Amino acid sequence: METFLQQVVSGLAAGGIYAAFALALVMTYLATNAVNFAQGEMAMFSTFVASALIESGMPYWAAFFVTLAIAFLGGVAIERAILRPLERAPVLALTIVTIGLLTIFNSMAGWIFGYTIRTFPSPFPPSPVRLGGIVVSRHSLGSLGVTLALLALLYVFFRYTHLGLAMRAAARYPVGSRLVGIRVGWMLALGWGLAAAIGAVAGILIAPVLFLEPNMMGGILIYAFAAATLGGFTSPVGAVIGGFLVGIIENLAGTYIRFIGADLKLTVALGIIVLVLIFKPSGLFGQPHAQQL
Amino acid sequence: MDAPRIEWVTTDRRPAASVQIWKAAAAVGLVALACALPFLSSDYALFQYCQVYSYAIALLGLNVLTGYNGQISLGHGAFYAVGGYTTAILMERAGVAYGWTLPISGVLCFVVGFLFGLPALRIAGTYLALATFALALSVPQILKHFDSWTGGTQGMVVAKPEAPRLLHLNSDQWLYFLTFAILLLLMILAWNLLRGRIGRAIVAIRDNPVASQAMGVHNALYKSLCFGLSASYTGIAGSLAALSVGFVSPDSFTALLSITLLVGVVVGGLASISGAILGAIFVQFMPSAAHELSKAAPWAIYGASLILCMYVMPGGAAGLLQRLWQRAARRLR
């Protein structure tokens, strides 16, 4: 029983990170109706920037927020410069462009920062917390806290501020929004900026665990995709819940289904994605997408 | 305010007769050149050309699915892997002659592709890209897991085929001709398929699935068949590549391979048969050239080419050539 609870808790801990990532994916999807395949590499690149800032002497939290700002601006710039000309192109074109961005960010990180693996500091003390017989690292708890705080902030922003309202309208009703004078293009760019910043947070939270190197996000990406798919690409809350569920499912499947063991965990994520897309494509919390004729 | 219009190359644009004659002449010339190459090039160069032909076959396959049928796949590396490992396993563990592994690989991949195409019927667009990308990401792990079959992380050696004694060729030359012949055969097969009724149905499904269904096209069947055909081409390509390289290992089949195939199809030309060869040349030779600049350059260039192609050349190199041909043909009349 203890093993079960421990696995659930560990799953939640890992899930917290998938959740942060899935949140970034959902944000870009809401803004531009495209899955940003480059989200992981952008997050990794931002984390390298943070690492460089910290190594140059900046205190952790200062570097954290400066990196967020840089990531935000970067996201806005990418949407305006690279995606905007393709506003009316088919989804296939946008998808291909995000894949192009994936490889560009990956190679630029390698070129600028090198391929050697680095450590990345955690702002939380290293000693683990013991609840009963269950062990959880403070970093995991802290990451969970940050993710939930982020979700709460986003919720407040989108529900209670005028800018959040305008962004929601721009994403869902671009034509009507233009008629009331909303600069839809800039709203989408802001959405990308936000997503990039969230991705940076996810990267900064994951780096202490996975160690920082250009190919760091390779393994995580599929879990984040599974989380966003499970929760629903149109629901930020769904993304977070999806993240936790994926973390738990992955851990439990790895522990209890011997066939899967430690090796085939990625296949679990693949399985989740395929099953959800076949049976409930809008995910647990997402809104069904009507096909435009 | 107006975004640039992206016009996808379709099969129903018929060039003028003079253009077609020049094209045929050029094709014959190229085939002749290709046949002469083995006697003029080093073994290493032949190996590279073999890789180009293998990629071209894989790109043909991916193009049928993505370019003509509109189902985006970021997971074709998986079929390349199935082909390569099928050949390796049949040869090393079951003692099957290399020649037989090719059709077996083709049929097996067709079935796997068709089966994958079934759930894919319910998934479209970006979500299909996502699901196939997830497949691509899982492949190395799956290959490492079933190590009693696949040799695990170490991979498997594939014996290099010997040329039949009648022809006085070395292995590399023989493999070159074999791969080239299969490429020509598969190209002609694809070309024939695509310009007929089936081809039109496939493109109709891409352009307007509701209308095509209303016109009596059995969408589900055609889409799954496309997946199967596409997978079988890519599988055969994987088998040929395995024979040429002499080795398969899980790390040769990462998600990056699937991205490479996508780059090849986009740069070469979506919905174009000649584009497969152009794309394959780009994908084989660009990285070694770019590597001179820096270790990171090849992937940066891949990414940049994908993006540039979406803006400037949605028809890829093949689309560009098509336009140049027509301009030249007009001047020659």
Added chain:
Amino acid sequence: MSDLLEIVGLEAFYGRTKALHGLDLAVREGGITALLGANGAGKSTLLRAVCGMVSLRGEIRFGGRSIAGKSTEVIARQGVAHVPEGRATFASMTVEENLRLGAHPRKDRSKLGDDFERVYAVFPALAQRRRQAAGTLSGGEQQMLAVARALLLPPRLLLLDEPSLGVAPRVVTEIFQVVKQINQQEGVSVLLVEQNARRAFELAESAYVLETGRVVASGPSAMLQQDDSIRRAYLGY
């Protein structure tokens, strides 16, 4: 009285199809002008062209400044409020959120509360449903919402596309009364597209009659109403 909206030689295109063939039209400052004609005459296309929603050639001047070729949101920010056919309300958002978004471009938000109250006063049905999702409103209520939202811009020119379509006659009367009120009290100019010519003449003092993308008749309402041939040929009665 100068013209708030001047259109000269307007051609509009859907892809390669030409929908408007060199139209000339003007809306007097503070006036209400109707656009009449059968289905497919190009009335909605004209409104869309004014808002930069279709490709066009020709001149469009608003308040003396050219707006041809500008983007929809820029034109809206200059004070052109367009209530399109189909209303384009934000269905999943509440009535209140819709109205809030209507006032989006305002730099000075101090009078927003007062303006909200005024809108609720003239459309009491909206006041009752202010926290309801717009998509759950009846056809007439959605039309009221669309007009109310447009009024919050605040508009100098109000473009109304078929406001009576799918709306109960009583509600149409209510909406028309509101439009007349803001026209008289605040000098908001109105360009009204209507298939129901009789209703249009209740409101508009001048009108243009369109057929297949061309103006075939224009002038003061009284004159058009008295011309039997025009009435029978184009206005359906």
